[in-house]
Amino acid sequence: MDLLALADFNLVARHGGFGKxxxxxxxxxxxxxxRVADLEAGLDLRLFERGARALKLTEEGRALFExxxxxxxxLDETAAAIASGGHSPRGRLRISAPxxxxxxxxGKLAAGFALKYPEVRLEVTTEDRPVDMIEEAYDLVIRVNPEPDDGLVGRIFLRDRLVVVAGxxxxxxxxxxxxxxVVRGAAEPVGAWDITTATGRxxxxxxPVLSLSSLVMVRDAVRTGLGVGRLPISLVSHDLAEGRLVHLGDADAPEIALxxxxxxxxxxxxxxSAFLDYLKDAFPHGTPDELAAYLRQ
Incomplete structure (x- = not known):
């Protein structure tokens, strides 16, 4: 396969048209x-559907692009590293985080990484939805308790747990x-939370008297004394230590794994690889206490 033709195909696919x-x-x-026509002829496949106004990848073209x-x-990164006589990470790194x-x-992690690796153009977007890494051109995603995916591999770098707290x-x-x-998202008018205390279950x-979309907002509302809340221990451990909140028990909920x-x-x-190593250095043991200490720095 002609690598130059393949590179030109990727260029056109990425920009969505020959003109762009x-x-x-x-x-x-x-x-x-x-070049793209030569590649199609060599593969005996149509890679683009060519309309009067738009160019669209065929199913085979999308598979080849992905x-x-x-x-x-x-390959470009390796060639650049060899040409410069080193292996320092460089280029764009796109990350999606919850x-x-x-x-x-x-914010602090990204800034520290950018200072350590100035030749990497780090881009971080925030969203809880499961992004399509290939389609949306992400290099790495951070997710909480993700569903199994045969197309992805990775590692747990942090663990946390939910606790029930109140003013x-x-x-x-x-x-x-x-x-x-105070709850995150919609909730039934009346319910019950299972907890584990020092004396048992x-x-x-x-x-619920208040529904909010962010756990940071839930914590801030619970601090006022409005109601109880279920929150990650890393987010409230400092408040518990300072007496702003009291611990009513550990929530009966799955462990939080990032x-x-x-x-x-x-x-x-x-x-x-550099970003994974940076996460490992920031959280060597991946415990809630490590995350809580990092948030207080």
Whole structure:
């Protein structure tokens, strides 16, 4: 397979058209069109559907783009490293991270990484949805308790757990009457939270009075004494130590595991490897206490 033709195909696919690719690369449009046509002829496949106004990848073209885009990027990176006489990470690194981790830790992590690796152009976006890494050109995603995906590999770099907390003046009554609660997202009007305390398992009847979309907002609202809340221990450990909140029990909920995920492939880019190592250095043991201490720095 002609690697130059394959590179031109990737250029056109990435920019969504011959004209846009030509302007971006400063290459003649006719040359790009001829190279892609030669590649199609060599493979005996149509890679693009050519309409009057739009150019669209065929199913075969999309599969080829998804399988070769990262490989070509790694080849360019390797060639640049060899030419410069070193192996320092360089180029663009796109990361998707969940909302809470982004709000509390990602800014400081990203800044520290950028200072250590100035030749890497780090781009971080915040979203809780499961992004399509190939389609949306992400190099690495951070996710909480992700569903298994055969196309991704990765590692857990942090663990956390949920606890039920309240302001010092708000303590559940012995008669089991519902207590006001601050929740994330929609909730039933009345319910119960299972908890584990020093004396065993128990239930807290709750009546949601406020629904918020961010756990940082939930914590801030719970601090006012409005209601109880279920929050990660790393987010409230300092408040518990200072007496601003009291610990009512550990929530009966799955462990929170933060994963760093990347597409399955034999060769991992130097940029992704460097960021994974940076996460490991920031959280050597991956415990909630480490994360809490990092947030207080």
């Amino acid at each position: 690719a030509s302007r971006a690369a400063g290459r003649p449009k006719a040359t790009l069109s001829r 399988r070769t885009a990262q490989l070509l990027s790694e 909302l809470l981790f982004s709000q509390t830790a990602m 010092p003046g708000l303590v559940p009554q012995a008669d089991g009457a519902p207590v006001p609660a 128990a239930k807290i009847a709750v009546r 994963w760093a995920l990347y597409p399955t492939r034999r060769l991992l880019s130097a940029r992704v």
